[in-house]
Amino acid sequence: MTAINSLALIALKCAPNVFDLSSDMTHASIRDQVVRARLLARDLAQLPKPPQSVLVVGAGFAGVSVAMALAAQKIKVLVVEVNRQPFQLQSKVSDRYVAPFMYEWPSHNADDQSYPPAGAPAWSDDSILAGLWDAPAIATLKQAGRDRGAWRKRWKRLHGVRSHGPYPAEPPHWDEWFVRELRGQVPLPAKELARRARARLLEHLAAIPPTSAQLKILTRVDADAIKRFVGAFAKQMGSWYQSMSSPPIPGSYRPWQHLRVATGVDWLTSQPEHNVPCDVDAVILGGGAGPERVELDAYPFKFDAVGPAAGLSFWDNDGWLGASADDHVGVFGAGDGALQDALRALTGHKHPLMTIHAIRRDPRARAALTAVEPELAAIDRQNWLAASWTQVSEEKGKPRFHRGVLDEVLDQRCRAIACRLSEQPGINQAVADILLAGTGVVYHVFQENYFTKSYLLNRFLLHLIDVCQPPGGRLAGKIRYSSMPDMAEIRGYARSVVSARQGYQRADYRIWLKRRYSLSYFSVPMHRVAVRYGRLHPDSQPGHQLLGLSSEKIAERTCLGGVPYPHVAEPMP
Incomplete structure (x- = not known):
């Protein structure tokens, strides 16, 4: 019997011969998506009887990466995408910045945004990301x-x-x-990254001999037709396993394994195609995390409302990097997206790495930060490793040790270090220097009493800014950060039409909040809002919808998905 490393097959399997790269993943950076996809391709190719033909749903970074890796192993791959081009999600936004090791701080990798890392010449990588950060935008x-x-x-x-x-x-x-x-050593605008990735993908596709038909990307396909096929495939494959106690022999196809894509566009040639056939041994889902919830619940007594209190999706241009520091800004949510937006509103920086570099300009602040970085790295590593062995949430009626406890402990430790650091010479002035000059306030509103899943860099920076401010006040002439945790009710509406004349959405919002254990609401006026509540619904992720799965049915694979990934998934020999 051939022994293989099958962790990727176990962690990513969501139905018989169906694997999901996107849903319920703890590690969601673009680098993590690519590494995860390449590990799955490696394990599939090393099976005693590997698949001969694979359908990949979604042409994002995960889908394209697994397709390229499988094709390199002589496995036929058809990628289907509903949009007009690969990496469509990132193609429209220049306000978000992306890099392979952008959240590794305080690890040394945070100072090397090349991929694979320039400091490790023994590492090799032929993925879609290789070399994309080698030149400036x-x-x-x-x-x-x-x-x-x-x-x-x-x-x-x-x-x-x-x-x-x-x-x-x-x-x-x-x-x-x-x-x-x-020098091209920092995060790139997401739009530029997507453009470079498409150029690299075109080179890869052009190098494949037309007669081999090893990898094909079909865009503008009918999403409903693909959904019906994947659902039927998973059901029939499950029935086969139950009756035969073994998978179908790869290359020997049953009628339910035949897919015929009615319409689509060959992305390489830009030519429309009809009735494209594909025999399927396995399906890989790379359809992303699904639609976001970007709107607050409505306040019932809204006599002067003209619209909802809603922001833009994470991968939309919001114009916040050039927005006024005199605005009252509302950021809703305790996860990483909310923390990023709070930092962008406070500093106007393109990326949190830029903020930590700005603090380190002061020699005294640099020395103080350097002294606490090993401690921060230790608690961060402990948190990530412990999270891999801890259930995601607390089961109703049965209090248990769950991942929220880990986040709360990490938050407490981060804040304790930030408090100690704020007493060091130069830190308070360095923090004041990074904040925008203005009379505005960034209200950070969330239901928990701690930051939930987020990278250490974002978490620590917000705690440091918070403890460096005077209690209940602001640093002289600077925008203020106001943390508002433990809210039982968060509602709101717009009192004026949303305007984008200044390059960003602005309106007169009225937000109504009720603290936990309080009986009454209080209101806060705001000019800009960012709602980062995650997915629109727990089961709205494409993987769940395609297979009809609920969150409860895939709790085990969610825990396995928390296992940290290597920095690079090196190509197979």
Whole structure:
């Protein structure tokens, strides 16, 4: 008998011969998606009887990665996508920044955003991500040119110089982060990342001989038809296993394993195709996490309401990086998306890595941070490893040790370290320097009394900002962070039409809140809102919908999905 490492097969299996790369995953960064997909492809290819033909649903980073890895092992793959191009989700947003190790801080990997890591030459990687961060974004270079030209004009006026140069090597405000941007060593705008990934994918597809038909990407397909096929495939495959006690022989197909895609567009050639056949040994779902809930519950007594209190989806351009620091901003939710948005509203920074780099400009703050980084790394690693062995939530009526307890403990430890750090010389001033100058307030509202699943970098930065502020006040001339946990009721509505004249959505919102164990509401006026409540419904994820599964039925694979992934899934020999 051939022994293989089958953890990916166990963790990602959601039905007989059906695997889900997206639903109920603890590790959801783009790098995690790619590594997870390549590990699944490796284990499938190493089966004693590997599949000969696979259907991949979804052409995001996970779907494309598993398809490329399987095709490299001579397995025929058809990728079906409802949108017009791969990586459509990231293609429209330039306000979100992505990098392979953007949340590894305080690990050394956070300072190396190349992929695979430049500091590990023994690692090899031929995935869709390889080399995408090796050059700066064009928009960054253009902005750098504008900044350099404007600075040179100011320098010439200041020194009374009319001739061209000589100038100092670089403007004094060009800190370490900005220089790293010019070298292509920082997170990229999601839109630019998607563009580079498509270019790499085109090169990969063009290199495949047309006669091999090893990998095909079909876009603009009928989602309902694919849903019907996948549901029927899972049901029939389950019946086969029950009656035969073994899987069908790969390459020997039954009628229910034949898929015929009525209409679609071959993404490589841009040519419409009809009745595209595909024999299916296995199905891999990479359809993402499903629609988000971005709207607050309505307040029942809304006499002056003109609309709901709703924000934009996470992968939409919200314009917050250039928004006014005099606005009252509401960020709702305790997860990582909410923490990111709170930091963006407070600092105007493209990414939390930029914020931590800005704090470290002060030599005293740098020394203080360096001293606590090993402790932060230790508690973060302990939390991730413990989460792999802990159930996701508390079962009703049976209090148990669950993952929320781990998050609460991590939160307490982070805050304790932040409090100690705030007493060190230079820290309070460094934190004041990163905050935007303005009279606004960022209200961070959530039902829990701790931050839930989120990366250490976001969690620690918000705690540090909070403890550096005067109790109930603000740092002089700076926007204020107001944490509002433990809310039993969060409702609201818009009192004016949403306007986007200034490049971001703004309206007159009235938010009504009720604290736990309180009988009355109180209201807070706001100008901008971001609602980060996660999925619209626990069972709204594509994987659940395609198979008709409920969250309760896949609790075991959710726990397995919490196992940390390696930084790189190296190609098979």
